[in-house]
Structure formats: C-alpha cells, structure tokens
Amino acid sequence: MRLREERGEAELAIALRDYVGRETPLYFAERLTNYYKNENGEGPDIYLKREDLNHCGAHKMNNAIAQAMIAKRMDRQRVVAATGAGQHGVATAAACAKLSLDCTIFMGSEDMEKQASNVFLIKLLGAQVTKVEGSFKDASSEAIRQWVNDLEVSYYLTGTVVGPHPCPSMVREFQSIIGRETRRQAMERWGGRPDVVVACIGSGSNALGIFHEFVGDEGVRLVGVEAAGFGLDSGRHAATLATGHVGVYHGAMSYLLQDQEGQVLGAHSVGVGLQYPGVGPELSFLKDTGRAEFHTVTDEEALNAYQLLSRLEGIIPAMEAAHALAYLEKLCPTLPDSTKVVVNCSGRGDKDAPLFFQHRPALDA
Numbered sequence: 001m002r003l004r005e006e007r008g009e010a011e012l013a014i015a016l017r018d019y020v021g022r023e024t025p026l027y028f029a030e031r032l033t034n035y036y037k038n039e040n041g042e043g044p045d046i047y048l049k050r051e052d053l054n055h056c057g058a059h060k061m062n063n064a065i066a067q068a069m070i071a072k073r074m075d076r077q078r079v080v081a082a083t084g085a086g087q088h089g090v091a092t093a094a095a096c097a098k099l100s101l102d103c104t105i106f107m108g109s110e111d112m113e114k115q116a117s118n119v120f121l122i123k124l125l126g127a128q129v130t131k132v133e134g135s136f137k138d139a140s141s142e143a144i145r146q147w148v149n150d151l152e153v154s155y156y157l158t159g160t161v162v163g164p165h166p167c168p169s170m171v172r173e174f175q176s177i178i179g180r181e182t183r184r185q186a187m188e189r190w191g192g193r194p195d196v197v198v199a200c201i202g203s204g205s206n207a208l209g210i211f212h213e214f215v216g217d218e219g220v221r222l223v224g225v226e227a228a229g230f231g232l233d234s235g236r237h238a239a240t241l242a243t244g245h246v247g248v249y250h251g252a253m254s255y256l257l258q259d260q261e262g263q264v265l266g267a268h269s270v271g272v273g274l275q276y277p278g279v280g281p282e283l284s285f286l287k288d289t290g291r292a293e294f295h296t297v298t299d300e301e302a303l304n305a306y307q308l309l310s311r312l313e314g315i316i317p318a319m320e321a322a323h324a325l326a327y328l329e330k331l332c333p334t335l336p337d338s339t340k341v342v343v344n345c346s347g348r349g350d351k352d353a354p355l356f357f358q359h360r361p362a363l364d365a
C-alpha cells in the first residue's frame with residue numbers, strides 16, 4: 001500500500017511537471033506595480049501567480065489530472081463530470097484522453113449554446129457531451145445521479161471545492177500546490193512570505209488553492225474577490241459570501257444564493273466561470289472565523305482590469321481572474337510602500353476576447 005502510494009505521488013509529480021507545465025512562475029508585474037504607485041512613488045509590489053500558463057489555460061488541470069489518476073487506480077473505466085463554462089469539461093476530457101478513460105461531460109443546454117467552442121474542444125478530446133435541459137446546476141445534479149446509479153464503473157470528477165465530502169477536501173488538496181509553490185518562490189525572491197494574497201471566487205478552488213498554505217500564517221492577509229455582476233443591488237450577481245444565506249446544496253452546507261423559500265437563485269457574472277450560486281464550505285468557514293476577508297467587483301470593473309493587464313503587461317487574464325486584479329484598484333492605495341501582494345492569475349483570457357468586445361464595441365476599431 002505504502003509503495004503504491006509513493007508510486008502514485010511520483011506519477012502525479014511527473015504529470016504536473018511535463019503535462020501540466022508546473023511549476024508556474026511567480027511573476028513580478030513591474031508596470032502594474034508602477035501604475036498603482038502614489039504621487040510619492042510609493043505603493044505595493046504586485047506579483048502574479050501564473051496559473052494561466054497551465055496546460056488548457058487555467059488552474060483546473062491541477063485537479064483534473066490528479067483525480068483522473070485516482071479513477072484509474074480505482075479501476076473505474078468511466079469518468080463523469082459536469083461543467084458550466086466548459087473549462088472543467090475541457091480539462092477533464094484532456095486528462096481522460098491521456099489516461100485512456102471513457103469520459104462523459106454533462107452540460108446544461110443554455111451553457112452549451114453560450115460555450116459552443118468548449119463543446120467542440122471536449123468532443124475533439126474524445127469525450128461525449130450529454131445535454132441536460134437547463135444550466136450548470138441541472139447538469140451537476142444529472143451527473144451525480146448517473147454516477148450514483150453506476151458506482152462500480154463510474155467516477156465522478158468534481159471540478160471545484162463543493163459537493164459531498166470528500167470532494168471539497170480532495171480538490172483543495174490538489175489545488176494547494178499553488179500556495180506551496182508561492183511560499184517557496186516568495187522565500188527565494190524576497191526572503192519572506194507574501195503580505196497579501198488575492199484570488200477570485202467562483203466556488204473557491206483557485207482561492208483555497210493559494211490560501212490553504214497560508215491559513216496558519218496570521219500575518220498573511222487572505223483576500224477573496226466575488227463577482228458583483230451588475231451590482232449587488234441589481235440581484236444579478238454571483239456574490240455568494242457577500243449576500244448569501246446558509247443552505248445545503250449538492251451535498252454540503254455553505255453560503256448560498258437563495259430566495260425566501262430556499263429556492264436556489266441563478267448567478268450572473270461577466271466571468272462565466274464565476275456564475276455559481278454556491279461556494280465551498282471551507283471558504284464559508286474562513287468567512288465565519290474571519291480568517292479571510294471577502295470583497296466584490298462588478299462586471300465593469302473586471303472588464304477594465306482585463307484590458308489594463310493586457311495593455312500593461314501583455315498578459316490577457318481570464319475574465320474570472322480579472323475580478324481579483326480589479327480589486328487592486330481599491331486595495332493598493334491602502335497598503336504601505338513595498339507590501340508584497342500576490343494575485344492568483346487563475347487562467348488565461350483568450351477565450352474572453354469576443355465577450356470583451358461585445359461589452360466594449362468602441363475599442364473594436
């Protein structure tokens with residue numbers, strides 16, 4: 001058993017290095033740092049954890065490849081997963097191709113229309129796409145139902161830190177490599193820890209992935225940024241921790257966007273990967289204990305940050321990650337000179353360029 005475990009860890013380490021492309025750089029964003037300096041030339045030093053450089057363009061692969069290996073070891077021939085924006089579906093289909101596993105991705109009919117290019121990528125990678133009437137929550141419920149009917153053969157591959165135990169802990173474990181690398185890289189760079197770590201929150205896997213390593217370091221501020229969409233008062237947002245109430249959803253208790261009767265509400269954000277009405281139970285706990293702080297930015301602020309990073313650093317961030325970057329606008333003026341800020345750049349944003357120009361047609365000249 002011991003030997004088998006060690007072999008498994010070695011196999012995962014090789015895949016993370018040669019397939020996923022880890023470790024990802026901790027990049028000093030010099031022009032962004034200068035942009036946020038005050039009139040006295042003072043301001044925080046801003047670093048980006050480059051999860052956008054992972055295979056398939058986001059942090060999702062860290063988890064997908066590891067869980068696909070577990071499925072293989074458990075002798076499950078069939079992997080089922082649900083995807084909303086399609087990023088998790090693509091990562092899972094790719095990992096299953098590599099490991100020769102049958103893969104079925106459940107997707108809501110509404111999302112399939114909006115994310116047609118990801119549907120093509122999933123099919124190209126050899127997976128089947130099963131259409132479920134509705135949106136992501138309907139697709140998740142259907143994927144879980146299929147899995148439970150077929151436990152001997154199927155493995156349900158969760159994309160994020162939600163769902164029944166042990167899904168949230170398992171995904172957090174596989175994503176926590178982001179924070180472990182960040183600690184080591186910070187030590188090499190400036191001989192210390194980050195002072196502030198910032199991440200966007202959809203359901204919480206990239207945030208917990210970078211936070212987890214630092215939860216015990218009281219001096220490290222953990223800042224989560226949720227999507228305020230059209231504004232918190234508009235009712236069209238995805239700010240679960242900021243405005244939600246405790247509920248039970250997909251097998252776990254956490255904050256949840258719900259109406260007076262406890263019906264789950266739809267979530268909106270220009271960052272399609274942030275459109276989830278729930279949030280991981282462990283992040284809910286970090287809110288309740290006060291160990292992490294949570295803020296929101298609107299669609300407009302995220303679109304500005306998307307353009308700003310593209311123009312200043314030549315890095316196009318995922319619209320989801322642009323939410324974390326947008327919060328720098330409020331955060332930076334409050335920080336002492338040379339504060340070390342690490343922003344988790346959770347993914348790359350080529351996929352969002354058409355969406356950007358839908359919102360900012362004047363720039364398309």
Ligand SMILES: *Cc1c(COP(=O)(O)O)cnc(C)c1O
Binds near residue numbers: 060201202207321
């Ligand atoms: C899916 C996704 C997110 C949101 O999911 P979390 O579980 O909250 O990390 C954020 N950024 C990118 C690039 C994504 O693909």
